Amino acid sequence: MALIIRSSAIHAAGCYTTEPIKNHTRVVEYTGPRISKDQADEKYENSPTTYLFGVGDGSKVIDGHGIAMFINHSCDPNCETDEIRGRVWIKAIRDIAAGEELTYDYNLYDGDEDEASCNCGAAACRKSMYSPEELARRVRVANRAAAKKKK
Ligand SMILES: [Zn+2]
Numbered sequence: 001m002a003l004i005i006r007s008s009a010i011h012a013a014g015c016y017t018t019e020p021i022k023n024h025t026r027v028v029e030y031t032g033p034r035i036s037k038d039q040a041d042e043k044y045e046n047s048p049t050t051y052l053f054g055v056g057d058g059s060k061v062i063d064g065h066g067i068a069m070f071i072n073h074s075c076d077p078n079c080e081t082d083e084i085r086g087r088v089w090i091k092a093i094r095d096i097a098a099g100e101e102l103t104y105d106y107n108l109y110d111g112d113e114d115e116a117s118c119n120c121g122a123a124a125c126r127k128s129m130y131s132p133e134e135l136a137r138r139v140r141v142a143n144r145a146a147a148k149k150k151k
Contacts, residue, residue: 001027003067003102010072010120014101021096027079030088032065053081053088054110062088073129074103076122107131 001017008014021027030053035043037054040061044050051064068090071079078096081104082089090104106129108116116129128135 001025003028005067005070008072008101010074010101010103013070014072014103015067015070016099016101017096018098020098021092023092023095025092026082027090027092027102028066028068028071030062030064030066030068030081030090032063032069034060035063037061055083055086055088058110071102071104072120073106073118074120074122075105075118075125076120077103077105079104105131107134109134 001021002019004016004018005013006016015028017027032051032053034055037059040050040052040063043063044052051069053062053064054060055062071090078092078094078100079090079102080093082091090102096102103120106116108130118125118127118129126132126135130138
């Protein structure tokens with residue numbers, strides 16, 4: 001697979017393919033050392049950007065080191081991630097033309113208070129890189145907090 005890193009309209013740098021990719025193709029593996037969630041929290045406590053990918057039950061993360069860490073989030077992505085026997089692959093979910101930027105939906109679920117706002121430009125952009133489930137959960141928490149204040 002011929003992948004290159006160059007500047008992206010979505011965020012900083014992005015990952016682009018120089019060749020067409022067929023739907024369902026495994027494009028690249030998300031590689032990096034595997035560390036525990038606690039180690040990651042400690043290591044990146046004060047860093048605004050992390051390239052962590054939760055695997056299995058989420059107690060272990062891949063500390064991204066490799067080309068896949070440059071793939072940006074999109075709410076209307078052309079790839080998805082697939083965990084196969086503990087390894088994480090970026091897989092095409094449609095035919096991708098040469099020159100396109102590769103994206104997948106980060107579906108973030110653990111970012112404490114930060115906003116992780118999205119600028120992907122898709123028509124259906126949800127303005128956040130959090131998963132729809134996580135966004136719904138946050139609304140519930142906020143509503144509960146508001147209800148408590150009223151009492
Ligand atoms: Zn978006």
